[in-house]
Amino acid sequence: MNTPDTGGAALDLEALRSFVTIVQQGSLAAAAEQRHRTVSALSMQIKRLEERLATRLLIRGPRGVTPSPAGEVLLREARELLRQHDGLVGRLTGQGLSGRVRFGMPEGYAPQLVEQVLPDFLASHPSVLLEAVTAPSGELARRLERGDLSLAVALDRPHRVAGGEPLWKTSPVWAASRDYSIDQHAPLPLALHPLDCPFRSLGVEALEARGREWYAVFTSTSIHAVEKAVEVGLAVSILDRQRLTPSMRVLGEADDLPELGESQACLYFSRRIAASSWPAVEALAVMLRRRLSQVGPWHGVW
Structure with a gap:
């Protein structure tokens, strides 16, 4: 041949x-x-x-x-x-990837990433020192800029970072308990994450553009705590549609709530990665791209 x-x-x-x-x-x-x-x-x-x-x-x-x-x-x-x-x-030299990879991800998507991506990465590269953390997207962005992280999956707001690679579009919705009734003449009670949360920004921006009053009846860094506040009818929140439980329902224009904007999940690299760790960082990025591009963590073919 x-x-x-x-x-x-x-x-x-x-x-x-x-x-x-x-x-x-x-x-x-x-x-x-x-x-x-x-x-x-x-x-x-x-x-x-x-x-x-x-x-x-x-x-x-x-x-x-x-x-x-x-x-x-x-x-x-x-x-x-x-x-x-x-x-x-x-494989030929017997010297697999090594180095240190500091990876950040939002808590709302961490269970899927921890369960279905990180173990496979470590199994393929056992000599790599992986440090994974969760934080709101705004905090992840600041950690990237400080060089505290090698790479991160984060939403493109509220703190934007240049150079992100789009992975998937999120599906934010207004969420309430099944039997929750909204008083359209009273300020809207919300269950929210802190200021660094992109979904909080989406909700607050939409309400203020509509001129709808609101107040935070419950604030927590824990996505599970916010979801529980919604389930028990304490407040309304903004959640990814995929996180809704059978105890919740989606609210919309019929409930006098404005349409929410879009948010993109992106892959970001730090500008300060040690040369010895770069191949391992890129290897994790390759796996994240393959498994998350377009479909996100909910419907990927693992």
Whole structure:
């Protein structure tokens, strides 16, 4: 069997790593710091890739760099190629991935991620030191910016972080107990998370836009405590539709409640990841993308 002649168009794996890092970080400067190289060195790598492939890969704008259509295609293929390459090297040398991965996730989605993603990751990479934490999305965003986390799955509000990769759209709804009756002339009693919660922001923004008065009758950092407050009829809350129990019902315009806006769950990388830990961080990111993209944690094919 003859091997196809590619005209010597072999790709530099290290240049591919730089390309992936630039897209993830959103700028050459941040990627250079991540890769422990100069900006000019990364620019030269990208230039050689573009010359080799005879196409433009990155588009430079006022907010950083984004992949071109051809770059989007290369990004998907490069991630898989690097994953396979690193896995092959690890198997042949007996040196699997190592390093430290600090992963953050919102509490409302933690049970599914803890049960169905993290054990598989650790089973595949037993030498990796994984540290997983839960916190509201706003707090996760701040921890990422401080460098306290390597990567996180978080909602894109109330504290927005640049460079997030969309995973799935959430389904926020107004939730109340089955027999809850709303007094449309009285302030709406709410069960809420603290200020860092994206669903709290969605609900409060919608109510204030409608001019509807409200007050927090119950506030807790625990999603289970908020859900219990809804189930027993203490208050109304904003929950992901998938978290509704048989004791709850969805409220809407018929109950004089405004439509809620959208919120996107995204995958975010820290701008400060040790080079020795980067392959392990990317390996977890690959697994999260595969299992959460489009479908989220509720309907994925595990």
